[in-house]
Amino acid sequence: MTIRPPLTPLAESLPSTVPFVGPETQERAAGRPFRARLGANENGFGPSPKAITAMENAAHHVWKYGDPESSDLRAALAQEHGVKPENIVVGEGIDGLLGLIARLYIEPGTPVVTSLGGYPTFNYHVVGFGGRLVPVPYSGDHENLEGLRDAAFAEKAPLVYFANPDNPMGTWWEADEVQRFIESLPETSMLILDEAYGETAPASALPRFEPDRPNVLRMRTFSKAYALAGMRCGYAIGEAQTIRAFDKIRNHFGMPGITQAASLAALQDKAYFQETLKKISASRERIAAIAAANGLASVPSATNFVAVDCGGKAIAEAVMQGLLDRDVFVRKPATPGLDRCIRVSVGPEIEMDVFEQAFAEALAAAHNQR
């Protein structure tokens, strides 16, 4: 038997499963590219041309390590949100920051409250640090705030995860409900309020920032509304003392200068941003209209995707497979109750046209199989 250096028992025990398979992997398996890329909640309308110019300029300076403090970007974000730079930590996407949060708060056995069917990458990090997931079922298509709160108390959970707007259903709670939820939580529970889709939500869904509150971390990203998913830039807003804890463990030189420059330029191009929001909203409506034209409902969405209700798990799986077979990349929830839906990201008209035709075909084929 080969002798190997021992992994920690925790690392040894972890599964090799990954939260998401990349579309490139699917394309390589299929031997051809997708015609429409609508499965990863990316933003195919693309980033601000000013962000592209910023990247082209920054490409000439990549021999330098990026500023480890992301100083210019944090200053701009602080101004944007009415907080101080010391309330903000910038990291390699919300995904990267969720990993750091798990590391800060989770030991083997630590209970962590989240929604059953919520963001798989959060669960991946929780399990990766040995945490014990306490999943709370959705209430209908909404995350269940009372259930999350009750679980936080019952488990004395140091971490509670809640996405508003929600992924994978796209639903949202209004700010007053969210604020009541925040105030109802144990002081010893840190709420991870994932607002990856905050910019595409109605303003009425976003509570005011309270940078002095010690048990909330608000997560934002440049991946969605700003269309910089491939650059990996997210940030968390919280109490300065909480934010300082990230400095104990983060990869200080992990943020490329080109990413900082792109994010800053995207943030500053307000006109383009507003245009994008209109396109996202219109594209949500088109997805819902396509669903309706095929006799299906869809879940009202505050995100850059729409959960189309196919009426049941088996038919939804068949429709998704039919779309993949027609080179249309979508994904779907796997959790009972949510699994009746497929999840379709917004995108340019040309991709919507492809989706429209493929969806009708896939749906018909799925019905014929039954």
Place this chain on the structure above:
Amino acid sequence: MTIRPPLTPLAESLPSTVPFVGPETQERAAGRPFRARLGANENGFGPSPKAITAMENAAHHVWKYGDPESSDLRAALAQEHGVKPENIVVGEGIDGLLGLIARLYIEPGTPVVTSLGGYPTFNYHVVGFGGRLVPVPYSGDHENLEGLRDAAFAEKAPLVYFANPDNPMGTWWEADEVQRFIESLPETSMLILDEAYGETAPASALPRFEPDRPNVLRMRTFSKAYALAGMRCGYAIGEAQTIRAFDKIRNHFGMPGITQAASLAALQDKAYFQETLKKISASRERIAAIAAANGLASVPSATNFVAVDCGGKAIAEAVMQGLLDRDVFVRKPATPGLDRCIRVSVGPEIEMDVFEQAFAEALAAAHNQR
């Protein structure tokens, strides 16, 4: 007293010190930019123009998440090094990969062998996971291979770190010595062979890759010879089973597509790479010549920096401070024995001219202070 969600005891215990303060932080404190940036072992000769073009092109596609498998890059690296893609994991610089390695192998109290005065970011990750550093003093200006081996056996250490060529001294061991060291280690010790400066070393310093050996991870980066420090792309080469373990914990969508594209283009531009190596070699010689012209020796280097021997700790600190006061960014080792040196990165002639004048002035001022 404010009640807060509890960090883990380990996280709570960690210091807020960081391995390196960024030069931008120093510039902000000084209120003016450095005239020469020679402190972070960057490569001011810059990346291949083809890498810049690749970034300019990729900037138009950043709305997509990057391929989580870095498939094209890993295929090219596998060909380059005569291994298979499954022997390679790509990550956010060697720094990011070192953090993952620490997480895979270290629990609180785990002994980890490294050199006293070796790479601080490795130590940062070890301490960050509660590991117990077992530091082995250098032998002269070289890492002490016998001492590292003896410590690995005495401590039954699951991790041993060794940089070849070395940072901060720039020295190296020849491949046959390294190979003997590899073969002498316990089978239960994973050797982290950090070859961040491998490309700037004589070929005779690099052992052949042995992708089936279960207890060696070879670390490489695009930050140094390829001048892509700001893009954060490193990789580890090891046994496929070892490499698979990274998939259990890594941030799968953490590698920007633009970084993958830049690295691939840089790797493929062999002519530019060879020209860069010549420039780095010439610049090392110039730094040594400047030292010699001022009556000082320097340590022979296989890296993109030179340790200039100022003759003692106090004078070296004064010279470094004198250089910083003259807006020349350099760093220096802090460990007794090594701390007689300042560490000067290679760079373009115009920065070397600035260094040459500032160094003579700083040295004279340091002598006058005594």
